[in-house]
Amino acid sequence: MTDLEQKELMVQLGRSFYERGYSVGGAGNLSVRLDENRVLVTPTGSSLGRLKVERLSVLDMDGNVLEGDKPSKESVFHLEMYRKNPKCNAIVHLHCTYLTALSCLQGLDPTNAMKAFTPYYVMRVGKMQVIPYYRPGSPEIARELSERALSGKAFLLANHGVVVTGADLLDASDNTEELEETAKLFFTLQGQKIRYLTDDEVKDLENRGK
Numbered sequence: 018m019t020d021l022e023q024k025e026l027m028v029q030l031g032r033s034f035y036e037r038g039y040s041v042g043g044a045g046n047l048s049v050r051l052d053e054n055r056v057l058v059t060p061t062g063s064s065l066g067r068l069k070v071e072r073l074s075v076l077d078m079d080g081n082v083l084e085g086d087k088p089s090k091e092s093v094f095h096l097e098m099y100r101k102n103p104k105c106n107a108i109v110h111l112h113c114t115y116l117t118a119l120s121c122l123q124g125l126d127p128t129n130a131m132k133a134f135t136p137y138y139v140m141r142v143g144k145m146q147v148i149p150y151y152r153p154g155s156p157e158i159a160r161e162l163s164e165r166a167l168s169g170k171a172f173l174l175a176n177h178g179v180v181v182t183g184a185d186l187l188d189a190s191d192n193t194e195e196l197e198e199t200a201k202l203f204f205t206l207q208g209q210k211i212r213y214l215t216d217d218e219v220k221d222l223e224n225r226g227k
């Protein structure tokens with residue numbers, strides 16, 4: 018894809034997230050690797066519903082701004098994950114309702130915040146590690162994500178939101194939507210007895226991929 022096509026896709030996905038209530042106000046940020054030296058990121062404070070192609074930020078891998086507005090304050094962790102994992106080509110960070118509600122619960126398993134009860138959760142994401150709470154934009158989030166960047170695709174930031182990676186922007190978006198839907202089901206099922214997938218059922222799905 019050309020830079021312009023990536024920018025147009027980012028604007029379109031941001032608007033779609035916003036219109037469907039996945040993001041509100043100025044929360045959330047998106048990024049995609051343009052090539053080995055450059056990353057496209059949403060500007061800080063921008064509503065995902067009103068992104069503009071010409072204002073999107075282009076950064077080099079050291080965080081220098083090459084084009085556009087001041088980048089997201091979370092661009093530090095985005096860059097860190099791209100540096101660490103060559104297979105990560107896009108990142109979605111949202112404060113979407115159900116995953117953020119989950120991130121506020123006490124006693125989450127830090128190795129996997131949601132035990133699998135649907136196959137697509139396993140096929141698309143597998144597991145969701147929990148990053149302890151740090152102030153949004155803090156370097157500690159980047160450090161914690163960097164340590165785990167090779168060991169998962171989705172990370173729940175305690176009391177904050179979710180970070181989801183993908184092979185490209187569409188893949189990262191689909192992974193995020195699947196996760197948010199799974200969290201919605203999790204809360205819908207509260208008070209009911211959930212049949213979780215067995216270890217064998219999870220292994221079978223992991224071996225097949227999506």
Ligand SMILES: O=C(CO)COP(=O)(O)O
Binds near residue numbers: 059063088089153
């Ligand atoms: O979601 C956000 C912080 O976690 C929004 O920050 P930015 O507006 O700087 O991207």
